[in-house]
Amino acid sequence: MQETGYPYSVEFAVRDYECDIQGVVNNANYQHYLEHARHEFLISKGISFAKLHEEGLDLIVTRVDIEYKYPLKSSDRFLVTVIVQREGNIRIVFLQDIFRLPDMKPVVRARVTGAAIKNGKPFYPAEVIKKLGLE
Amino acid sequence: MQETGYPYSVEFAVRDYECDIQGVVNNANYQHYLEHARHEFLISKGISFAKLHEEGLDLIVTRVDIEYKYPLKSSDRFLVTVIVQREGNIRIVFLQDIFRLPDMKPVVRARVTGAAIKNGKPFYPAEVIKKLGLE
Amino acid sequence: MQETGYPYSVEFAVRDYECDIQGVVNNANYQHYLEHARHEFLISKGISFAKLHEEGLDLIVTRVDIEYKYPLKSSDRFLVTVIVQREGNIRIVFLQDIFRLPDMKPVVRARVTGAAIKNGKPFYPAEVIKKLGLE
Amino acid sequence: MQETGYPYSVEFAVRDYECDIQGVVNNANYQHYLEHARHEFLISKGISFAKLHEEGLDLIVTRVDIEYKYPLKSSDRFLVTVIVQREGNIRIVFLQDIFRLPDMKPVVRARVTGAAIKNGKPFYPAEVIKKLGLE
Numbered sequence: 001m002q003e004t005g006y007p008y009s010v011e012f013a014v015r016d017y018e019c020d021i022q023g024v025v026n027n028a029n030y031q032h033y034l035e036h037a038r039h040e041f042l043i044s045k046g047i048s049f050a051k052l053h054e055e056g057l058d059l060i061v062t063r064v065d066i067e068y069k070y071p072l073k074s075s076d077r078f079l080v081t082v083i084v085q086r087e088g089n090i091r092i093v094f095l096q097d098i099f100r101l102p103d104m105k106p107v108v109r110a111r112v113t114g115a116a117i118k119n120g121k122p123f124y125p126a127e128v129i130k131k132l133g134l135e
Numbered sequence: 136m137q138e139t140g141y142p143y144s145v146e147f148a149v150r151d152y153e154c155d156i157q158g159v160v161n162n163a164n165y166q167h168y169l170e171h172a173r174h175e176f177l178i179s180k181g182i183s184f185a186k187l188h189e190e191g192l193d194l195i196v197t198r199v200d201i202e203y204k205y206p207l208k209s210s211d212r213f214l215v216t217v218i219v220q221r222e223g224n225i226r227i228v229f230l231q232d233i234f235r236l237p238d239m240k241p242v243v244r245a246r247v248t249g250a251a252i253k254n255g256k257p258f259y260p261a262e263v264i265k266k267l268g269l270e
Numbered sequence: 271m272q273e274t275g276y277p278y279s280v281e282f283a284v285r286d287y288e289c290d291i292q293g294v295v296n297n298a299n300y301q302h303y304l305e306h307a308r309h310e311f312l313i314s315k316g317i318s319f320a321k322l323h324e325e326g327l328d329l330i331v332t333r334v335d336i337e338y339k340y341p342l343k344s345s346d347r348f349l350v351t352v353i354v355q356r357e358g359n360i361r362i363v364f365l366q367d368i369f370r371l372p373d374m375k376p377v378v379r380a381r382v383t384g385a386a387i388k389n390g391k392p393f394y395p396a397e398v399i400k401k402l403g404l405e
Numbered sequence: 406m407q408e409t410g411y412p413y414s415v416e417f418a419v420r421d422y423e424c425d426i427q428g429v430v431n432n433a434n435y436q437h438y439l440e441h442a443r444h445e446f447l448i449s450k451g452i453s454f455a456k457l458h459e460e461g462l463d464l465i466v467t468r469v470d471i472e473y474k475y476p477l478k479s480s481d482r483f484l485v486t487v488i489v490q491r492e493g494n495i496r497i498v499f500l501q502d503i504f505r506l507p508d509m510k511p512v513v514r515a516r517v518t519g520a521a522i523k524n525g526k527p528f529y530p531a532e533v534i535k536k537l538g539l540e
Contacts, residue, residue, distance in 0.1 A: 027305065039420075061297050163437050170286070178345065185293070209319070291424045
């Protein structure tokens with residue numbers, strides 16, 4: 001892993017099936033990359049998205065804001081970074097960037113807002129907040 | 136819906152995000168089309184894939200054999216057909232074709248073998264078999 | 271098609287493969303729905319995303335802002351609406367909503383900003399702008 | 406990379422968005438894994454699927470036969486292997502297995518048949534055949 005100055009990042013390579021007619025990664029797939037990096041980040045903090053679901057607690061995304069700066073192409077390698085912040089009492093915000101490797105060209109800048117629900121209702125996920133160091 | 140002579144068929148249109156660098160529908164997406172047509176077929180017989188899962192019964196695919204005859208492109212409309220058969224005591228076989236519309240050019244021919252599991256074990260899905268008229 | 275008061279809308283049904291571990295449509299798939307509705311909208315105006323690409327003109331998304339209000343589940347039907355506006359000289363903005371059918375419960379509200387590039391450079395797509403009635 | 410006895414293999418990890426309502430990887434996604442491993446294999450032989458397309462030569466899949474033996478779940482790591490053979494004069498066959506890591510439990514066994522087309526017509530891809538050592 002490249003030294004990025006970011007507290008957490010995951011390295012990926014573009015897979016050809018992720019590219020569309022224009023020969024570049026389809027816009028929706030960046031959301032997949034961002035999601036996978038967040039889930040890996042959560043696992044690194046001892047939090048499993050899939051296990052939480054089995055326990056009835058769902059982490060959900062309530063908002064995404066994504067700026068597309070430069071497209072990725074077939075075989076490009078890239079980094080997805082994750083910074084987490086708390087917003088108010090119940091929202092968690094992920095600031096995420098995607099950089100092409102090795103030149104660190106900015107590809108995507110995203111702000112992803114999440115919350116927790118339990119049995120369909122908003123819920124304060126005390127243990128998740130604690131594991132994320134956001135108390 | 137076009138009169139096809141097939142007992143069951145679903146009409147689709149290609150979505151651009153399903154096409155890849157070659158400008159045609161990516162091979163894996165045909166499996167999505169086939170799956171969606173099977174699930175719609177099951178619903179037409181009063182069988183919900185999603186509800187069965189909630190009840191602990193999973194219909195699973197154990198084998199697919201797919202011949203790719205002609206590629207679909209952006210905006211193409213097409214039919215996916217479904218014929219169901221029983222094979223031995225526990226397997227269900229779906230014979231499925233995809234035809235481009237309106238010229239009925241053959242696109243894909245598939246044979247999809249399924250089975251049922253309950254709590255991780257092979258299971259004879261008596262009610263499903265009955266609803267499919269395969270008793 | 272339901273009478274919605276919106277100038278343009280496309281009706282969809284959730285396909286099971288679009289749902290994830292949580293049993294609801296995966297967040298990235300809403301971006302697919304929004305894209306497909308935009309491309310259908312463009313086709314209704316005589317503009318083909320795929321054909322423009324062949325001519326060297328690419329319509330690209332530079333920004334998406336998506337609010338997730340309520341999740342869609344297996345078999346849900348829904349409407350995706352499209353309103354188009356011009357922003358400054360070179361940007362086109364699509365305001366898009368997703369409503370569950372038949373109760374019109376708000377599912378997603380999105381703002382998608384697009385631009386055109388030709389041979390990799392920003393380009394004023396005069397013909398597209400004219401066909402959209404945004405001159 | 407684990408020592409497998411296979412001449413070529415690629416290691417992956419399941420991404421949560423690849424799993425469906427049943428909590429396991431959706432069947433179509435295994436085809437994505439198989440494709441990505443084949444394309445990486447081709448790159449290791451100096452053959453780029455994307456570059457060939459730009460030159461007018463498309464490698465296409467004409468048939469897939471996939472046995473699903475055991476499902477992958479969230480966070481599972483796995484190997485996809487690739488063995489290539491020639492079949493007759495114009496077909497190339499890829500024998501591919503997927504094994505869960507680290508226990509090497511068989512997940513999928515696939516046989517993928519490919520061919521080459523140039524300007525829409527069957528074509529003998531002499532250079533590809535040579536680079537694959539299948540002359």
